[in-house]
Amino acid sequence: GESVGLHLPTLSVQEGDNSIINCAYSNSASDYFIWYKQESGKGPQFIIDIRSNMDKRQGQRVTVLLNKTVKHLSLQIAATQPGDSAVYFCAENFSNSGNTPLVFGKGTRLSVIA
Amino acid sequence: DADVTQTPRNRITKTGKRIMLECSQTKGHDRMYWYRQDPGLGLQLIYYSFDVKDINKGEISDGYSVSRQAQAKFSLSLESAIPNQTALYFCATSDGSAGLYNEQFFGPGTRLTVL
Numbered sequence: 001g002e003s004v005g006l007h008l009p010t011l012s013v014q015e016g017d018n019s020i021i022n023c024a025y026s027n028s029a030s031d032y033f034i035w036y037k038q039e040s041g042k043g044p045q046f047i048i049d050i051r052s053n054m055d056k057r058q059g060q061r062v063t064v065l066l067n068k069t070v071k072h073l074s075l076q077i078a079a080t081q082p083g084d085s086a087v088y089f090c091a092e093n094f095s096n097s098g099n100t101p102l103v104f105g106k107g108t109r110l111s112v113i114a
Numbered sequence: 115d116a117d118v119t120q121t122p123r124n125r126i127t128k129t130g131k132r133i134m135l136e137c138s139q140t141k142g143h144d145r146m147y148w149y150r151q152d153p154g155l156g157l158q159l160i161y162y163s164f165d166v167k168d169i170n171k172g173e174i175s176d177g178y179s180v181s182r183q184a185q186a187k188f189s190l191s192l193e194s195a196i197p198n199q200t201a202l203y204f205c206a207t208s209d210g211s212a213g214l215y216n217e218q219f220f221g222p223g224t225r226l227t228v229l
Contacts, residue, residue, distance in 0.1 A: 032215055032216075034217060034218075036220075041223075042222060042223070043118075043204050043206075043220030043221050043222050043223050044157070044204070044220045045220070046217055046219070049215070049217060051215065089156060089157070091218075093215075093216065099164070101147060101159055101162050101172070101218075102216075102218055104156050104157045105156060106156040107155075107156050
């Protein structure tokens with residue numbers, strides 16, 4: 001089965017608050033992680049990625065944190081907006097050669113309450 | 115993402131029919147993938163191809179076949195469609211030269227209903 005999982009299948013957040021979406025992985029050899037956002041009726045879209053030699057990476061309103069000690073990945077969204085409502089997937093690549101497809105978690109649905 | 119297109123976007127068919135879903139990309143990527151997504155679930159890999167002569171089974175390949183006609187085209191066939199193949203189907207591409215850091219780019223999806 002997949003090594004990537006999510007702690008919370010659904011998350012409701014008040015508009016303007018910060019959101020934190022969590023992901024656990026079991027393969028300590030995983031070297032690359034990606035967060036995807038999937039809006040209703042659309043394909044997943046890349047949000048941010050992080051390599052295993054980093055523990056934090058920031059984008060526009062998003063931050064990904066990687067804790068290799070406990071094999072945990074999180075996506076933080078600052079000042080959550082209605083447009084952030086979507087399903088969020090984490091994905092990992094545990095092939096150090098890049099010759100295996102990404103493994104996706106089951107996703108967390110983020111609902112933003114206006 | 116207009117760089118990865120899928121046809122048709124929606125399809126309703128009957129049990130036993132042969133169905134082909136097509137995927138084209140203009141990103142120049144060598145790697146292409148087909149995923150299935152059921153309601154409330156994640157993405158399940160059906161088949162993937164790392165170049166024109168390479169085809170690999172994913173976790174749920176039974177009942178499906180693929181053809182990589184060219185670097186830019188990767189089609190998925192359901193030989194004899196059954197109702198539990200009703201799902202959203204996504205095509206994706208990635209750049210093999212990126213090595214480990216191979217972000218995948220997804221198409222808009224095809225909604226398939228098998229009656």
